[in-house]
Amino acid sequence: MKKERIVLGGGCFWCIEAVYRNVKGVLSAVSGYAGGARANPSYENVCSGATGHAEIVDITYDADVISLSEILDIFFEIHDPTTLNQQGADKGTQYRSVIYYADEEQKSVIEDSIAKHQQDFSDKIVTELSPLPEVYPAESYHQNYYNLNASQGYCQVVIAPKLQKFMTKFPDKLA
Numbered sequence: 001m002k003k004e005r006i007v008l009g010g011g012c013f014w015c016i017e018a019v020y021r022n023v024k025g026v027l028s029a030v031s032g033y034a035g036g037a038r039a040n041p042s043y044e045n046v047c048s049g050a051t052g053h054a055e056i057v058d059i060t061y062d063a064d065v066i067s068l069s070e071i072l073d074i075f076f077e078i079h080d081p082t083t084l085n086q087q088g089a090d091k092g093t094q095y096r097s098v099i100y101y102a103d104e105e106q107k108s109v110i111e112d113s114i115a116k117h118q119q120d121f122s123d124k125i126v127t128e129l130s131p132l133p134e135v136y137p138a139e140s141y142h143q144n145y146y147n148l149n150a151s152q153g154y155c156q157v158v159i160a161p162k163l164q165k166f167m168t169k170f171p172d173k174l175a
Contacts, residue, residue: 001061001062001064002050002059002063002064003060003062003063004061004062004063004068005036005058005060005061005067005083005102006059006061006071006099006100006101006102006136007048007056007057007059007099007100007104007132008020008057008059008060008075008098008099008100009034009035009054009055009056009057009095009098009099009100010055010075010078010079010081010097010136011055011086011087011088011090011095011097012087012090012095012158013031013032013054013055013057013138013142014025014031014142014145014146014154014155015033015078015079015087015142015157015158015159016029016057016078016079017029017031017057017058017144017145017146018031018145018146018147018159018162018163019078019133019162019166020057020059020071020074021073021144021146021147021169021175022125022163022166022167022173022175023055023071023172023173023174023175024066024075024172025061025062025064025065025066025088025172025173025175026059026060026061026062026066026071026133026175027057027060027061028058028059028060028064028124029057029059030057030058030059030133030137030138030143031055031137031138031142031143031145032047032055032056032057032058032126032136032137032138033051033053033055033056033094033135033136033138034053034054034056034058034098034100034132034133034134034135034136035052035053035054035056035093035098035100035128035130035133036050036052036053036054037051037052037112038051038053039134039136040051040104040136041053041136041156042139043138043139043142044103045104046088046094047091047092047094047109048073049070049093049094052093053094053136054092054094054095054096054098055095055129055138056100056135058084058135058137059071066173067111068106068109068110069113070173072109072110072113072117072175073094073113073170074090074170076113076117076120076125077165077166077169077170078162078165079097079162080097080125081097081114081121081125081126081127082121082123082124082125083097083126084096090157096128096129097125097126097127097167098127098128098129099127099128099129099130100130100131100132100133100135101129101130101131101132101168102132107129108119110129111129114127114129120159126153140174144154146159146163158162
């Protein structure tokens with residue numbers, strides 16, 4: 001097994017986490033916060049927009065099963081990387097599209113992926129690309145949110161369609 005890590009933000013972390021928990025080769029998907037100025041921020045701190053953190057998902061995966069490029073293909077399919085600080089009705093810097101890379105090799109793969117996926121969008125991809133900062137896990141009630149709250153309105157209206165899109169577009173990647 002070749003364990004690797006990538007940190008992605010694409011709007012509400014519940015959406016991103018729900019998809020990646022279902023991806024073959026993903027070992028863990030943990031909702032959290034990254035890219036801000038305050039140590040150990042709370043959900044309330046991050047939602048205020050004052051800390052500068054993004055809602056992210058810290059993904060550990062087996063690179064022998066799924067490549068970073070494939071993980072990014074899914075990422076660019078399940079969120080809109082062309083909207084600055086917004087995904088649907090979720091607005092604010094905490095909902096920005098962002099990829100935090102661990103090293104120059106990852107950065108190069110990400111840059112290639114952005115160039116490849118730009119062809120799929122008429123608007124410019126505005127996904128932030130930054131070195132991996134300190135990552136803070138979100139509170140326990142945010143972890144595995146979709147699976148624990150699937151009947152909740154937000155889950156049915158926002159998350160379920162993203163999961164369906166993933167399952168339809170990438171059936172071979174379904175865990």
